[in-house]
Amino acid sequence: QSVLTQPPSVSGAPGQRVTISCTGSNSNIGAGSDVHWYQRLPGTAPKLVIYDNNNRPSGVPDRFSGSKSGTSASLAITGLQADDEAEYYCQSLDITLSHVVFGGGTALTVL
């Protein structure tokens, strides 16, 4: 069981918008900890796509956005493209455990 809960899979057609949720608790997201998102393409290293809830690292297209409210966060991808097909992971800091925690990952399929 992951400390942060993500749906196992989501899907969307090219051009559509998809969202991936990340649900935590008052020990992490709800405690004010920032949420970060990673993309892992098949056979590659995880890549940071959103940091501090809603900031994009240089080079990440603005089709990717993040939000946070209460004990949850979301990653949204608009204008879905075939090469967005990957696993996406959320991450935050748990103040009770005193270390970072991750979601179980969500597999995005582009139909």
Next chain:
Amino acid sequence: QVTLKESGPTLVKPSETLTLTCTVSGLSLSDSRVAVSWIRQPPGKALEWLGNIFSNDEKIYNVSLSSRLTISKDISKRQVVLTMTNMDPVDTATYYCARIGVLRGILMDFFDPWGQGTLVAVSS
């Protein structure tokens, strides 16, 4: 460009000690803005943070594994080493090293970039 690459055995026996090396390029392990983490992912399971090492050689470990973990570094070789004792089949996982993210010179709590990972199986 900062890169990290993990290396080590792909198979260890139960009760053995695992030693993995993370070789970094594009940065110095003596730089105060540099800290490296180890993270693992068992097949079909979530990512799990293992520990960090900082430029001043301070280390912090996941409490649930701290008795088995040691992280060290060799600045001249640009290497960070993870040692995990008493390996068990449940430790079968892809092991990653990653740089702790930096914003405006301050260490943050995200990871960027990551190494490609190395799969370690524990089996007799």
